Amino acid sequence: MSKYDDLFDDTAPTESVFADKGALDPLADPAEIVAREAQERELATILNGVHEGYLPPTVSIYGPPGTGKTLTARRVTQEFAARHDQVAVEYVNLKECRTIFSAANEICVALTGEKKKAYVGLDGVFEAIWEALEAYPAWTVVILDEIDQLQHDTNYDPNDFFYRLLRGEGKLKREINLSLWLLSNQLMEVDLRLDSRVESAMSDEAVFFPPYEKTALQAVLEPRLKQAFREGALPEAVRTYGIANAAMRWGDARKALTLFRQAGETANEQALETVTGECIDVNLEHVEKAMIVEQLSRLPLQHILVLRAITSWIEDATGEISQPVTTAQIKQGYDQFEIPSAARIGDRAIRDVLTDLETMGLIETWIESKGREGRVKQIQTTFDPTWVAEANAARNVHNTPDAE
Numbered sequence: 537m538s539k540y541d542d543l544f545d546d547t548a549p550t551e552s553v554f555a556d557k558g559a560l561d562p563l564a565d566p567a568e569i570v571a572r573e574a575q576e577r578e579l580a581t582i583l584n585g586v587h588e589g590y591l592p593p594t595v596s597i598y599g600p601p602g603t604g605k606t607l608t609a610r611r612v613t614q615e616f617a618a619r620h621d622q623v624a625v626e627y628v629n630l631k632e633c634r635t636i637f638s639a640a641n642e643i644c645v646a647l648t649g650e651k652k653k654a655y656v657g658l659d660g661v662f663e664a665i666w667e668a669l670e671a672y673p674a675w676t677v678v679i680l681d682e683i684d685q686l687q688h689d690t691n692y693d694p695n696d697f698f699y700r701l702l703r704g705e706g707k708l709k710r711e712i713n714l715s716l717w718l719l720s721n722q723l724m725e726v727d728l729r730l731d732s733r734v735e736s737a738m739s740d741e742a743v744f745f746p747p748y749e750k751t752a753l754q755a756v757l758e759p760r761l762k763q764a765f766r767e768g769a770l771p772e773a774v775r776t777y778g779i780a781n782a783a784m785r786w787g788d789a790r791k792a793l794t795l796f797r798q799a800g801e802t803a804n805e806q807a808l809e810t811v812t813g814e815c816i817d818v819n820l821e822h823v824e825k826a827m828i829v830e831q832l833s834r835l836p837l838q839h840i841l842v843l844r845a846i847t848s849w850i851e852d853a854t855g856e857i858s859q860p861v862t863t864a865q866i867k868q869g870y871d872q873f874e875i876p877s878a879a880r881i882g883d884r885a886i887r888d889v890l891t892d893l894e895t896m897g898l899i900e901t902w903i904e905s906k907g908r909e910g911r912v913k914q915i916q917t918t919f920d921p922t923w924v925a926e927a928n929a930a931r932n933v934h935n936t937p938d939a940e
């Protein structure tokens with residue numbers, strides 16, 4: 537027997553609690569969308585505008601992560617397009633786009649299947665977009681997922697990008713009807729800092745996806761849990777306990793699915809016949825950590841540098857990271873990094889990054905009265921500060937330069 541026979545025997549599932557673990561994959565599309573009737577209705581009403589010759593130029597779709605925005609927007613538009621020849625839909629994820637050029641290029645890829653080279657410039661990319669759209673039906677919905685990524689372009693000027701998409705010459709000349717559905721995973725409608733000439737070309741149509749409360753999360757998860765676990769392997773009390781916790785902490789279907797997958801894996805590792813409340817407990821923290829580290833590792837460089845500056849103060853007595861910190865301490869921490877001076881950002885940009893991080897829910901801030909020093913802003917991470925270093929390490933391994 538080779539060592540691999542032993543290895544594979546050792547790691548083969550014997551008494552697994554799972555029947556079909558794949559059912560817990562958050563990337564797998566569920567057969568049915570549940571608990572989002574109100575949002576499905578709002579989106580369907582918007583789409584039905586084509587019968588009256590109108591689709592809003594923009595629709596803002598927002599809400600925290602894992603609340604079904606992508607799934608619902610895609611499914612409803614696809615189902616509508618399948619029933620109406622005059623409507624087409626394309627989906628574009630801007631997750632990896634660090635510049636306006638690469639965002640336009642992603643749209644180009646969705647429409648033409650080809651990426652444009654950098655030398656053609658934004659003009660060349662838009663020309664290709666209009667040319668492609670000419671062959672599309674009368675109405676095209678383009679879903680732009682993770683639109684908030686555009687804010688992270690250091691030379692941020694999305695005005696030109698949106699102006700072209702909404703009012704672009706090529707578009708007007710060819711009489712192309714485009715409806716941009718802008719998806720962002722923030723609690724508030726994303727502020728793209730657009731100027732008034734672009735703002736006026738956008739519509740104020742907005743659909744909000746709130747975090748799932750317990751009953752909604754239960755409706756989303758139950759069919760998946762039933763399929764995923766062997767009969768009796770996930771007792772009802774444990775299932776309810778896990779769902780209640782996931783709803784209270786996150787309201788996020790993706791995290792909840794991951795929680796149950798990991799809880800099942802813990803049960804298998806411990807050779808348990810059923811998933812227990814303890815399996816849920818140990819994984820609540822794991823899931824939280826994995827998700828935050830993943831989110832941090834995808835942040836732009838300056839955001840991670842500012843987070844490193846926030847967490848660079850160490851308590852003498854314990855050797856632990858000392859929080860909260862002040863803006864002055866963050867600046868001091870930031871100044872100690874060995875980065876080329878051209879890549880450094882100033883006080884004002886650091887403050888902007890702090891506002892961004894607060895909007896993303898990664899830090900919290902408050903004002904404290906400090907006697908003679910007056911009122912001083914206090915800042916701390918909303919998660920275990922040691923995760924920043926881990927995310928930074930992961931970032932250095934995974935980060936590849938933006939392909940343009």
Ligand SMILES: Nc1ncnc2c1ncn2[C@@H]1O[C@H](COP(=O)(O)OP(=O)(O)OP(=O)(O)O)[C@@H](O)[C@H]1O
Nearest residue numbers: 562566569570601602603604605606607721789790
């Ligand atoms: N209402 C729902 N019905 C069935 N499954 C759902 C529902 N909501 C979420 N899910 C499951 O959770 C996964 C994550 O949802 P989705 O990607 O739509 O969230 P999102 O709000 O777009 O998140 P993000 O903002 O992070 O992109 C889906 O692929 C699906 O498996």
